[in-house]
Amino acid sequence: MATLLRKAARVSLSGSLLSAGGRPGRLYALSYFGSNSRNSSTSSKVKVDLDNSSGIAVVKFQGPPVNSMGMDFLTEMAIGLDKLELDKNCRGIILTSAVPKVFSAGLDIMDMYGKTLEHYELFWRSVQDLWLKLYSSSKIMIAAINGASPAGGCLMALSCDYRILADNPRYKIGLNEAQLGIVAPFWFKDSMVNTVGYRIAEESIQFGVMYSPADALKIGLVDQVVPEDKVLSTAKEKMEKWFDIPDHARQISKSMMRKPTIDRMLANRETDIKNFVGFISKDSIQKSLEMYMAMLKMKKG
Numbered sequence: 581m582a583t584l585l586r587k588a589a590r591v592s593l594s595g596s597l598l599s600a601g602g603r604p605g606r607l608y609a610l611s612y613f614g615s616n617s618r619n620s621s622t623s624s625k626v627k628v629d630l631d632n633s634s635g636i637a638v639v640k641f642q643g644p645p646v647n648s649m650g651m652d653f654l655t656e657m658a659i660g661l662d663k664l665e666l667d668k669n670c671r672g673i674i675l676t677s678a679v680p681k682v683f684s685a686g687l688d689i690m691d692m693y694g695k696t697l698e699h700y701e702l703f704w705r706s707v708q709d710l711w712l713k714l715y716s717s718s719k720i721m722i723a724a725i726n727g728a729s730p731a732g733g734c735l736m737a738l739s740c741d742y743r744i745l746a747d748n749p750r751y752k753i754g755l756n757e758a759q760l761g762i763v764a765p766f767w768f769k770d771s772m773v774n775t776v777g778y779r780i781a782e783e784s785i786q787f788g789v790m791y792s793p794a795d796a797l798k799i800g801l802v803d804q805v806v807p808e809d810k811v812l813s814t815a816k817e818k819m820e821k822w823f824d825i826p827d828h829a830r831q832i833s834k835s836m837m838r839k840p841t842i843d844r845m846l847a848n849r850e851t852d853i854k855n856f857v858g859f860i861s862k863d864s865i866q867k868s869l870e871m872y873m874a875m876l877k878m879k880k881g
């Protein structure tokens with residue numbers, strides 16, 4: 581019986597939960613190498629390590645100093661996720677960071693500052709693409725958050741099925757866009773609402789709150805807070821529990837929960853790009869970003 585259940589659990593629906601109409605990300609060659617039991621791929625910003633025997637892939641961000649989500653990161657993530665989505669040996673994906681103290685600082689501000697309208701359009705489409713791939717993945721996605729996780733970093737965690745945060749008061753998490761003078765787009769907001777509920781999201785997004793681990797746990801922004809050195813091992817243990825559920829049942833359930841949010845984004849995708857380009861290229865918004873970057877540098881010096 582146990583064997584039968586295990587077998588059933590491995591029956592996987594092919595492809596992500598993405599509805600027809602989702603555009604695939606740009607594809608670049610990324611080499612996979614390794615033995616039968618492990619597939620690893622390393623590119624400059626992301627390392628993917630799939631353990632074929634456990635079915636768990638660890639996707640590590642490795643773009644110091646802060647794993648910001650620039651074009652390279654977005655492209656490499658898209659390639660890595662596409663490959664894992666198609667890989668029958670992979671049942672679950674853990675997102676984590678190889679950079680000390682930072683999970684991800686969110687979108688690379690330099691990709692939103694002083695660039696051409698064409699660049700903003702391409703950049704935003706890539707950000708949308710990554711969210712679609714993460715949010716609609718048919719795999720079990722667990723965020724092992726081992727550092728600060730503002731804005732886009734928080735969005736990646738929100739796109740997962742389960743979030744584990746390291747117990748360090750300096751590792752804050754939240755959608756802090758308002759504090760930069762920018763606005764969390766509707767699908768960032770939807771991801772937050774779907775996780776913590778409307779009322780908390782409403783306050784959280786307007787204030788751009790960055791939550792300590794204790795507060796993030798209290799509002800349900802993360803599911804577990806564990807000692808820093810236990811984040812990855814806890815994620816792997818948790819994954820084993822998720823593996824007990826037959827894949828097809830879990831995937832259909834996940835799709836049922838997430839489809840309306842995904843469809844809303846797909847239906848409004850081009851308008852969202854237009855809004856972003858119009859908004860980010862405004863002089864006043866460029867000035868806000870300039871001041872924010874200067875503030876980050878001052879804090880350092």
Ligand SMILES: CCCCCCCCC/C=C/C(=O)SCCNC(=O)CCNC(=O)[C@H](O)C(C)(C)COP(=O)(O)OP(=O)(O)OC[C@H]1O[C@@H](n2cnc3c(N)ncnc32)[C@H](O)[C@@H]1OP(=O)(O)O
Pocket residue numbers: 645646648681682684685686687688689690728730731732733756757760762763764765855856859860873876877880
């Ligand atoms: C209508 C609707 C329309 C839509 C409207 C628009 C929607 C936009 C949605 C935006 C989503 C986002 O994700 S916006 C991004 C928001 N991100 C943030 O606010 C994070 C800011 N960063 C931090 O708080 C910190 O860096 C933190 C991550 C905690 C790490 O702190 P540390 O002390 O370890 O490191 P720091 O010294 O601060 O940073 C190291 C270097 O990295 C740089 N750096 C830090 N974050 C960076 C970032 N996101 N992009 C680029 N560079 C960054 C710093 O300037 C430093 O550069 P050097 O001095 O040169 O070394």
